[in-house]
Amino acid sequence: MARAARPINLALQGGGSHGALTWGVLDRLLEDDRIDIRAVSGTSAGAMNAVALADGFARDGAAGARAALANFWKAVSDAARLSPAQRTWADRLAGRYSLDRSPGYLWMEALGRIFSPYELNPFDLNPLRDLLAAQVDFDRVNASPVQVSVTATNVRTGLPRVFATGELTVDAVLASACLPQLYKAVEIGGEAYWNGGFSANPALYPLVANAESPDVVIVQINPLIRRRLPRTAREIINRMNEISFNTSLVKELRALAMVKKAGMPPPGSEASGGAFLHLIHVDEEVQDLAASSKLNAEWRYLSTLFERGHRWADVWLRDNFDRVGVASTLDLDRLFEEGPRPAGLPPRLTDG
Numbered sequence: 001m002a003r004a005a006r007p008i009n010l011a012l013q014g015g016g017s018h019g020a021l022t023w024g025v026l027d028r029l030l031e032d033d034r035i036d037i038r039a040v041s042g043t044s045a046g047a048m049n050a051v052a053l054a055d056g057f058a059r060d061g062a063a064g065a066r067a068a069l070a071n072f073w074k075a076v077s078d079a080a081r082l083s084p085a086q087r088t089w090a091d092r093l094a095g096r097y098s099l100d101r102s103p104g105y106l107w108m109e110a111l112g113r114i115f116s117p118y119e120l121n122p123f124d125l126n127p128l129r130d131l132l133a134a135q136v137d138f139d140r141v142n143a144s145p146v147q148v149s150v151t152a153t154n155v156r157t158g159l160p161r162v163f164a165t166g167e168l169t170v171d172a173v174l175a176s177a178c179l180p181q182l183y184k185a186v187e188i189g190g191e192a193y194w195n196g197g198f199s200a201n202p203a204l205y206p207l208v209a210n211a212e213s214p215d216v217v218i219v220q221i222n223p224l225i226r227r228r229l230p231r232t233a234r235e236i237i238n239r240m241n242e243i244s245f246n247t248s249l250v251k252e253l254r255a256l257a258m259v260k261k262a263g264m265p266p267p268g269s270e271a272s273g274g275a276f277l278h279l280i281h282v283d284e285e286v287q288d289l290a291a292s293s294k295l296n297a298e299w300r301y302l303s304t305l306f307e308r309g310h311r312w313a314d315v316w317l318r319d320n321f322d323r324v325g326v327a328s329t330l331d332l333d334r335l336f337e338e339g340p341r342p343a344g345l346p347p348r349l350t351d352g
Contacts, residue, residue: 024309
């Protein structure tokens, strides 16, 4: 007699086009009938993955979710063909996906350090708005059996604002993905919001409090640990941003670790007897990827990232599935000290 699928909750980080890594992870989980995705919390690109998954799932179950995610990322790639930030021919010939040498990217970067989007983009043009409206049916998302939480940062208070199933809109997702150097703050209900990564990347507490499953699987696409000391101005700025966007996740994980060591279930999780934490992570595999490649949405690149994410999830399922619903597989002490790398993964991507 076949065992019932094991319910899990997913926490999805943001990271621009590196969100295609998460797409690969989700595709692998969705094709496994032993897994039942009950809730998803996402920030920025993670939020986009979350609503695409919930929309597709409401339409046609796991197969619909896989198709919706693939269609969404193909639409992102098609829209990016018009972006001024494109790889140079030298980078293409060398197999580098970095935009560090792209004249269009450098021009945008320089303008963003001098002028605000209120000056450069007074009409608040955002290609993601039309893309999301075309790809995602938010009425269906809000009625989906997969619960969704999307986090943005309140500009006035600096606190996270979680938009949950029933209140999800295009604006909520745009707020979660709003980079203040590129776009005006998104106003919702009289409050202005920026990227959710500043305050929760992603928010774990909506998942920990979910009584339908005690398992929270974090899909981490921003490495916590860097082996090499940043030395150039760009490397230093990028690492500062990376640390900033990981800080909220680290704090939530440490708080959960302290609560579990004290022998108490996390607040709101009493119905499930406490949370089991798991991590599908990248770490070593993106050590050499330039931060600028997060704006590279070429289909070849997204497909490569998808394949890597798919492989990470496959390895995680192989090594950890039997402990889902039973115990945590995330060793927080080891994570913070060593940044563990699971065995059996393909060679790292090299950006140069």
